[in-house]
Amino acid sequence: MRLGLEPASVVVVRDGDQLAQHAAAIERLAGHCVDANPFYEPWFMLPLLKAFGRRQRLCLLLVYGMAGTDLLGFFPFERALFHPRLPLLCLRLWRDPQHWVLRSTPLVHEGALATCVATLMDWMANDASGARLLDLPHLPASSAFAQALASQLTAESGLRHVRCERESHLYRRQDSVEHYLAAILDGDKRRNLQRRQRRLAEQGPLAYVDVDDDGEGGRLIDDFLTLEAQGWKGRNGTAMAKYDYNLSPRSYVYGSTELFSDEFADLNLRVITGGGAGIRWLKTPSIQSYLEGGAAYLVEDFDAGSDDRRVTGRVSAGLNWQILKWLSFDELITYYPSVKEVEYLLHNEASLTATLSTSWSLRVGNVTDYNTDPPHAFVRRDSLWFAALQYRF
Numbered sequence: 367m368r369l370g371l372e373p374a375s376v377v378v379v380r381d382g383d384q385l386a387q388h389a390a391a392i393e394r395l396a397g398h399c400v401d402a403n404p405f406y407e408p409w410f411m412l413p414l415l416k417a418f419g420r421r422q423r424l425c426l427l428l429v430y431g432m433a434g435t436d437l438l439g440f441f442p443f444e445r446a447l448f449h450p451r452l453p454l455l456c457l458r459l460w461r462d463p464q465h466w467v468l469r470s471t472p473l474v475h476e477g478a479l480a481t482c483v484a485t486l487m488d489w490m491a492n493d494a495s496g497a498r499l500l501d502l503p504h505l506p507a508s509s510a511f512a513q514a515l516a517s518q519l520t521a522e523s524g525l526r527h528v529r530c531e532r533e534s535h536l537y538r539r540q541d542s543v544e545h546y547l548a549a550i551l552d553g554d555k556r557r558n559l560q561r562r563q564r565r566l567a568e569q570g571p572l573a574y575v576d577v578d579d580d581g582e583g584g585r586l587i588d589d590f591l592t593l594e595a596q597g598w599k600g601r602n603g604t605a606m607a608k609y610d611y612n613l614s615p616r617s618y619v620y621g622s623t624e625l626f627s628d629e630f631a632d633l634n635l636r637v638i639t640g641g642g643a644g645i646r647w648l649k650t651p652s653i654q655s656y657l658e659g660g661a662a663y664l665v666e667d668f669d670a671g672s673d674d675r676r677v678t679g680r681v682s683a684g685l686n687w688q689i690l691k692w693l694s695f696d697e698l699i700t701y702y703p704s705v706k707e708v709e710y711l712l713h714n715e716a717s718l719t720a721t722l723s724t725s726w727s728l729r730v731g732n733v734t735d736y737n738t739d740p741p742h743a744f745v746r747r748d749s750l751w752f753a754a755l756q757y758r759f
């Protein structure tokens with residue numbers, strides 16, 4: 367330990383069960399952190415470690431004062447290869463495979479920042495569980511810990527480091543929204559955003575505002591969810607969560623989860639989870655379309671019929687056509703062929719949306735499902751026509 371700093375001791379635990387023994391100390395520490403991070407607090411982290419941590423080489427570092435009662439720092443590391451083709455072990459701040467942990471900032475007591483950084487450096491030099499490289503790709507550069515660590519690394523002649531910073535997706539308030547967008551978007555993306563803003567502004571007033579009141583933000587989210595539930599998808603029990611990762615301006619990979627329910631078809635719940643690749647094969651100012659292909663796992667829970675689980679393929683095509691300034695057409699068709707059986711599901715959604723005013727629009731469409739192996743006494747084809755009056759805030 368360096369001169370002038372509070373003596374400290376290090377405890378290393380390897381799994382969530384061992385970490386749970388320190389949960390009370392971590393909760394006390396969380397209330398006095400120099401950088402708050404709820405994702406590393408026990409209430410959030412312990413369930414994730416139970417779900418995902420058993421397959422990872424955890425190295426959960428706790429820095430205690432010499433009395434052994436006051437926790438000064440919590441560094442949840444994992445041991446990993448620096449690169450798949452480079453057999454060099456490194457330590458990284460832990461993130462779960464599903465990336466529920468959105469912020470990788472260790473918990474450090476506001477009065478022991480220098481002590482924790484020095485203790486971490488000493489531990490890396492003398493132990494580090496076989497790793498001599500510290501890789502922190504998701505550490506916020508503006509955090510107090512990152513700045514203290516950078517100062518320590520610069521001052522230590524025996525340490526070498528490379529600093530690389532990039533703009534994150536997290537919003538940091540600036541003078542105006544326009545200044546923020548100009549700082550994070552390149553020219554092409556700004557022009558694309560401006561084009562979309564002009565099209566949206568044709569339907570009514572458009573403005574960006576900062577919500578200062580936490581209660582107001584919660585109310586706006588509740589209003590949006592209520593509006594979404596009032597649409598035809600909410601009434602028919604249809605929902606979809608999807609994430610796209612762009613490989614190029616036209617190609618991407620995706621992961622998705624789709625939920626369906628239909629009491630008239632004896633279907634309590636259908637869950638389809640999968641992933642694959644897609645291409646945006648047509649993109650003009652008035653028409654956007656895409657084609658996707660991949661694999662999925664399908665689970666069906668029927669009220670009277672036999673439940674089903676199977677692996678399927680997934681082929682999907684989507685189209686958005688702005689026919690007129692006030693009229694648009696949308697269609698989504700998805701094909702789920704069974705891998706082992708000669709059966710398939712076909713799902714099609716098509717709708718026309720007419721703008722009535724700056725806030726109101728009318729949507730009319732059809733949802734059709736075709737199942738080659740429906741429950742007993744149910745038809746293969748199920749169709750629903752709908753009309754919805756929509757309000758835009």
